[in-house]
Amino acid sequence: MEPPTGFWASLLSFLKFLPYFCGLLILGFIKGVLLCPWACLIMAIGISALILGLWPMHLIWTYYCIIRTKLVGPVVKLLLLIAATAVLIVWLIIGIPGSVFAGLVYGFLAPIMATFDAVGEGKEKPFVHCFVDGTWSTITGSCTVVRDVKDLLFHSYFSIMDDLRLQKPPDGEPYEIRLLDIPGALIAAALGLLLDGIMFTLIAFYKCPVMLFKGWKRLIQDMIGREGPFLETACVPFAGLAILLWPFAVVGAVLASILSSVPLGAYGAVVAYQESSFIMGLAYVFSSVSIFDEYTNDVLDMAPGSCFPRFKYRKGKGESSHGNSAPLSRPASFNREKQEGKRPPSRVTSFKNSIDEFNPFKLLDHLFAECRNQGEALVNKGVITMKDIEETKSGKVGSGVLNVGLPAYVILNALLRSAKADSVGLILSDGSEITSDNRPKHTIFDWFFDPLMVIKEQIKAENFTEEEEEYLKMRVLLAGDPSRLKGSLPHVPSLTERKKADIDAFARRLQGITKSISRYPTAKRRFDDLVKALLSELERTMGGSQSANGSQSQAQRLRNSVARMLSQKSMGKTDNIRDEDPEAQMTRLSRTP
Structure with missing residues (x-):
């Protein structure tokens, strides 16, 4: 849209816009006042219950991980215990009032923003949407916030503390002061x-x-x-x-x-x-x-x-x-002297x-959408089995094929694609490219983007053949399952010991980056949706192998059997099938009347 030129045209445009803006602001304010108490109630009760319920577990597990870690010496451990105690007490004090304040702010501002966004360019029926948008979405958004906080306090926290407990000092000597x-x-x-x-x-x-x-x-x-x-x-x-x-x-x-x-x-x-x-x-x-x-x-x-x-x-x-x-x-x-010679940015840009710039949440959406596409393909090939899905849903593994291997596999494909295209950034599967100009301006994203660019340049310098690329992909995908790794890696005669060591280093670094991404807010929720989609694809694949007569009922029985098996497994009633081959499990379940 071209802006009006001239003072009177600009003033007329402003006078036309002012009542329109005030009307939307008043409507959004009314919606915010009506929805604010409900959103505040949901977030305050949900987040406060999580903080109080998990606080004893956080206290015990924090002390245990600090005492057991080999990364630091005794004096640092003592200081960390004192600091952790202070942080946990402060977290308990400010967490509950903070949840109330966050609920008030979100419940009031979300409807206002949704009201303004409803009348943007390209929107159909803006008059209806300016009344409807931001009502039910604010309530569901409050529930989503509570779920994401739960994932952070339960999944991300314990993953970080486990790394502290298991990590070893790089030079063999613990850090001391x-x-x-x-x-x-x-x-x-x-x-x-x-x-x-x-x-x-x-x-x-x-x-x-x-x-x-x-x-x-x-x-x-x-x-x-x-x-x-x-x-x-x-x-x-x-x-x-x-x-x-x-x-x-x-x-x-x-x-x-x-x-x-x-x-x-x-x-x-x-x-x-x-x-x-x-x-x-x-x-x-x-x-x-x-x-x-x-x-x-x-x-x-x-x-x-x-x-x-x-x-x-x-x-x-x-x-x-x-x-x-x-x-x-x-x-x-x-460095003002260096900047004086640069042309200042235009105000009419x-x-x-x-x-249109990328943001971390859109990139997470793209990552998990690609994980679903690649995962369904790997399910059809038999690379991802029922055992992988079971272990992921039960939480038995921290670095399994699905929760770490599959996202690392997707990122590796993007790195290989970018290296072959000689890109200065990262080319996604839809053809869009992330560069230093349009990448998210967030410090957290720099922790991931910069190391990935280094790995991409190293992959480009290695100049892998197609067979070596397949070896690298399988190495990254199955790194969390050593028992399957030995029998699944393709034999590549051209691989030397040095290249194998380089590939192992690439796999470890990609797995580490992927594990860090899994701790990002909303990542756990997206990953749960991914596991459900892959489970449905596996059921569809097994159901499609039956005859056309009664295939729908067979698939339904298979779904019920899988759900019953997973339910029993969570209660510890599947000891008799724990060691059974996953393919044999699926065959037996598909034949269950």
Whole structure:
């Protein structure tokens, strides 16, 4: 949509849009007030019950994993036990009120956003949808949030703690700390918390009016000229809402600045310990105020630099040496001198590109959709069997063929596809490409994307043949089942011992990345849907092998038998068939009258 040109045309467009926006805002506000109590009730009761019910288990298992781990020494274990106790107590205190607050915010804002989204471009019957959208979806969304929290507290938490318990130190020696440096580090942290807490608060309050009026000025200019976020019709309601809610954004920024003083002040202990010098830790404490002041000046487009002193707090060549820099340490004014020659971004740039950018949840949807397609193909080939589905549903394995091997297999196919196409990013099965420009701007995604790009370049350098690629795929898929791995790997005469070692390294790294992805929010819910789909495909495959006469009833009996068998297995009543071959189980069940 082209924005109007000229002052009067822009003003007329704004006057036409204003009552339309106000009407949608009032309708969304009414829906939010009506649905907010119900969403809050669902989320508060569900999340609070999960926190209280799992808290004793979290406490016991955390202590057990810290005591049993070989990754750290005795002193670090003692400190971890103290820190874990404090974290668990704080989690119990803030978790329940936080669930109430999250329910209020979600129940109120979700209907408002759905109301504005219902009248976007390309929507059919917008008048009906602006009343209907955001009603039942808010209730179901609240239930989904509770389920995702359950998966995080039960599945992701125990998976992370098991890794801590089973992981071994890379060089064979556990991590330990120097006790003599602890007192100086604690004093530096205390001074950092005190000084940074006071100074960050004063700086944030001093600059919050600048952020308030500069933000309003920019948004109002864009609204009158239909530029920036007001250029696209779909973004206009949200951009208009941003004008009204901008003071809350400023308050949130001030609170975030105050809260940031805690980790940044405590980082003085890290500096003091790493440099074995209390003086260096103290120098960082004073320098962090200057770093924060300079950072906020750059964000608010104020005069560069800072009036506070900045000292050298590293004994090396520079204070921003690799791996030891402070969280906010960076070249002065973000290398402003280098940026001055760059052309500033146009204010009339369309927002469609940012809308079409990938986000982690869409990528999870694509990953599990591809897992379903590839899994059904592997089921038809007999690679994925009933035994794999049983073990996954019962939770007996932590790194099985389905929950880790299949997603790693899908990611490997994408890496091979991208390496053959000489892509600078990652090519998905639908032909879309993830690059550094359109990839999700989330730190969590960087943990996955950057290592995958490194693996892709290494695969490209290896230049595998088709037989070697098949060997690698099976190695990745069946890495969690060593008993099947030996008999399922194809014989490839061209594979040398070095290439086999490289393939094993690729498989381990992909399995590790996939296991981390499985802990991502909403991943467990999507994976459960995947297992159900593969179970249905396996039933359909076995049912389709029967004769046309009565095949539907046979498939139904098979489904009931499988459900009964899984139910009995969960109750411990299937000892007599536990060791039976999976194919023999399916054959026997398909013949059950």
